[in-house]
Amino acid sequence: MRMTVLASGSKGNSTVIASARTRVLVDAGLSCRELLRRMAQAQEDPAALDAILITHEHQDHVAGLATLARRLRIPVFFTEGTHRAWVRMVTPRATMTYAQWLDHIQQEKAARAALAAQGVPQARAASLGTVGGMGTVPAPPQSLDPIAGPRAEATASGAEAASAEDEEGSPGAAPKPDPAYLPAVEYFHSGANFSIGDLSITPFTIPHDAADPCGFVFESRSDSIRMAIATDLGYMPPNVKSALKRVDVLLLESNHDLEMLKDGPYPWAVKQRVLSRVGHLSNHATAEFLARDYDGGATYIVLGHLSEANNAPELALLSAEQALAGRMTLLGNRILLAQQAAPLAPICL
Numbered sequence: 001m002r003m004t005v006l007a008s009g010s011k012g013n014s015t016v017i018a019s020a021r022t023r024v025l026v027d028a029g030l031s032c033r034e035l036l037r038r039m040a041q042a043q044e045d046p047a048a049l050d051a052i053l054i055t056h057e058h059q060d061h062v063a064g065l066a067t068l069a070r071r072l073r074i075p076v077f078f079t080e081g082t083h084r085a086w087v088r089m090v091t092p093r094a095t096m097t098y099a100q101w102l103d104h105i106q107q108e109k110a111a112r113a114a115l116a117a118q119g120v121p122q123a124r125a126a127s128l129g130t131v132g133g134m135g136t137v138p139a140p141p142q143s144l145d146p147i148a149g150p151r152a153e154a155t156a157s158g159a160e161a162a163s164a165e166d167e168e169g170s171p172g173a174a175p176k177p178d179p180a181y182l183p184a185v186e187y188f189h190s191g192a193n194f195s196i197g198d199l200s201i202t203p204f205t206i207p208h209d210a211a212d213p214c215g216f217v218f219e220s221r222s223d224s225i226r227m228a229i230a231t232d233l234g235y236m237p238p239n240v241k242s243a244l245k246r247v248d249v250l251l252l253e254s255n256h257d258l259e260m261l262k263d264g265p266y267p268w269a270v271k272q273r274v275l276s277r278v279g280h281l282s283n284h285a286t287a288e289f290l291a292r293d294y295d296g297g298a299t300y301i302v303l304g305h306l307s308e309a310n311n312a313p314e315l316a317l318l319s320a321e322q323a324l325a326g327r328m329t330l331l332g333n334r335i336l337l338a339q340q341a342a343p344l345a346p347i348c349l
C-alpha cells in the first residue's frame with residue numbers, strides 16, 4: 001500500500017492512496033495542471049486513478065476538482081452535505097428566493113428521474129464495486145454537453161491539454177457549461193464504511209467549519225495495511241481518537257504554533273477561527289494526542305497542513321518528537337513533514 005502526499009497546507013492539499021488494485025486521490029486542492037505536474041514528479045500515473053475523495057469544500061481541498069475529475073472522467077466521492085456546499089460555492093447565482101430554490105430542487109429531481117428512466121450509464125462508478133447503499137447522483141442532462149463531444153476527447157489526450165485548464169466551452173453559440181458538472185458523484189456517510197475496488201474506506205467526522213467535513217481511514221484488503229488522513233480539525237474528539245487506532249501511516253495535522261499564531265500577521269477574527277473548536281490543530285494539540293491517546297502503532301507519522309505564516313517545520317517536528325520521546329516503546333515511529341511546495345516521496349508499506 002502507498003501514500004503519496006502531493007501537497008499539504010493552506011494553499012492546497014492532495015494525497016494519493018494506492019492499494020494493489022485501486023488508486024484514489026484524496027482532495028484536489030491545487031489547480032488541475034499543478035496536480036498533474038506533481039503526480040508526474042512523484043511518478044503517480046493520473047490515468048490509473050479510480051476516484052477522487054473530498055474531505056470538505058474549502059478551497060485548499062477542491063481548487064482543481066472539477067477540471068481534474070472531468071479530464072480523468074472519474075467519479076467524485078463526497079458526503080451529500082459537502083457536495084451541496086461545493087455546488088453552491090462553484091455556481092455563480094444571484095440569491096434565490098425560497099420558492100426559486102424549491103423549484104430548482106424539483107428540476108434537479110426531474111432531471112435525475114429522466115436520466116434513470118433512459119438508463120443512462122453513469123461513467124465508471126458502476127464498475128467500482130462500491131457498497132453501503134450510496135446513491136449515485138447523475139448530473140443534469142444539459143451539463144453532459146462539455147464532456148460528451150469529440151472536443152473533450154481531443155483535449156484529454158492531446159498535447160494542447162494544458163491550455164484547456166478551465167474547460168471553458170468554445171466562445172460563441174454554445175451555452176456555458178455547468179461549473180458544478182462532474183462525470184459522476186457518489187455519496188458516502190461519515191461513520192459508514194464503503195469500498196472502492198480492494199480499498200476499504202472508513203470516513204469519520206471531524207470538527208471543522210465546513211458543511212460536513214471528514215477524515216478517512218483506508219485499509220487495503222490484500223495486506224491489511226491501514227493509512228489515515230486527519231487534517232483540518234479544531235480539536236481531537238473521541239471519535240477521531242478511536243478512528244486513528246491501529247493505523248500504519250498517519251497523516252496528521254500540526255497546523256500552527258500557538259505563540260506564532262498569537263503574535264503573527266492574521267487579523268484577530270482569523271486567529272480566533274484557527275484557534276476555535278472548528279479550526280485547526282496546533283502543534284501543542286497534536287503533541288498532546290501523540291503523548292496521551294495515540295496507540296504507537298504507526299510506522300510513519302506525517303505531520304501536515306502546516307501553516308506557512310504561523311508555524312515552522314522545525315517547531316512542528318520538535319513538538320511531535322518530544323511527545324513521542326517520553327514513550328520509549330515508540331522510538332520506531334518515523335516522523336515526516338508533508339510539504340506545501342513539493343510532493344513527498346511515496347510512503348510504501
Ligand SMILES: [Zn+2]
Pocket residue numbers: 009010013058060061232305
Ligand atoms: Zn485545509
Ligand SMILES: [Zn+2]
Pocket residue numbers: 056058208210232
Ligand atoms: Zn478546511
